[in-house]
């Protein structure tokens with residue numbers, strides 16, 4: 001899934017500033033100028049809510065209104081997910097011929113995920129409690145195997161990335177999963193853009209990304225190997241019902257062991273790659289404003305550990321889901337389609353990628369006053385429309401309930417376990433892999449440099 005910043009960047013370098021105005025997420029906390037609003041409005045008046053362009057030789061149509069993608073899917077019947085999904089699977093797993101794997105993911109694994117991660121499936125699965133337990137274990141070691149007994153300065157991005165990775169791996173795969181693979185995962189996550197582009201064929205440029213991907217795939221293959229070949233063994237210690245069902249389905253569908261490992265890895269990536277930056281942004285904004293930090297800490301600490309529903313926490317999470325870049329649902333037109341919409345005529349050519357971008361909606365000043373400013377209390381007591389970072393229609397995110405739980409659990413457990421302080425924004429000579437994964441942190445540093453990070457002091461409370 002392309003990120004909003006990616007599309008904004010692609011549109012900008014294509015010399016289409018008017019279109020770039022559609023997805024200007026990374027001008028965070030700066031007022032969008034009157035001119036930029038006017039340019040975007042002007043574009044919509046002329047061309048309607050779908051903007052078509054060509055990026056690196058590929059036809060792309062960007063849809064900018066809620067529910068429009070669902071409408072096009074239902075009415076045109078030519079928009080499919082399998083093309084973009086297959087690309088994503090190949091990119092993440094390195095499996096060149098992923099046609100069968102993509103089919104199995106769509107027909108078996110996604111419905112399993114939908115059932116297991118629905119509100120009714122989540123509670124009995126034990127996934128939520130084991131995520132909390134995983135966080136406690138991560139806090140005991142992360143990062144760099146420190147125990148945080150005295151106050152220590154660390155990078156917020158590393159702290160978030162390691163904690164979310166550890167807790168998700170623990171809750172999905174149990175205590176036997178080798179969490180030291182976090183290093184390979186970070187390298188892969190921050191270089192995934194290379195694997196996604198034709199540059200991936202230039203081995204000199206993308207060697208690091210290829211190596212990290214092979215290492216992750218080996219980790220997953222080794223993790224399931226014993227179970228895979230031992231017919232009598234029906235359980236991997238501590239594995240979640242979701243992943244157990246995915247493995248059973250892999251055998252039933254006669255996938256290879258590598259393909260089964262690929263299924264686990266792709267679902268794991270779905271669960272970590274978006275929760276990590278969302279948790280980072282939420283935490284960064286809470287720490288940036290000392291009065292918010294104190295109020296949220298008070299709210300969190302005055303409730304029982306299992307309680308994750310304080311009103312301020314709820315508002316901070318919703319504001320993060322509105323403000324932070326979210327992945328963009330993508331479909332592919334498998335045949336030409338002509339249609340009219342809001343008085344404009346469109347023609348989608350077969351092969352066009354349709355990308356839904358909600359940044360125009362999330363930054364609409366009529367819906368959310370001063371949209372560039374992260375306002376932690378924005379959703380307190382207000383009946384504002386809720387953000388829409390999870391896509392829409394039948395392919396809407398299957399892990400949205402888990403995702404919201406993970407972000408809330410990360411913030412609450414961090415505030416309960418530690419006293420934190422921002423020490424400043426730190427420049428590193430060699431940016432660690434996490435920085436790009438987190439996106440630009442200009443909002444705090446305002447220096448336009450992705451090698452910046454937020455340094456925090458962390459001291460364990462008990």
Ligand code: HEM
Pocket residue numbers: 081110113117267268270271272274275278326327328329330389390391392393394395396397398399400402403404
């Ligand atoms: C804040 C975190 C997350 C965000 C913002 C997010 C967002 C999205 C978006 C935008 C889509 C595409 C929807 C579409 O094509 O219409 C998606 C799909 C998906 N997400 Fe998430 N997601 C998050 C967390 C998770 C988690 C924790 C899981 C757990 C495994 C997950 C599993 C999935 C799956 C399986 C799909 C594919 C659904 C399908 O094609 O039917 N996501 N997500």
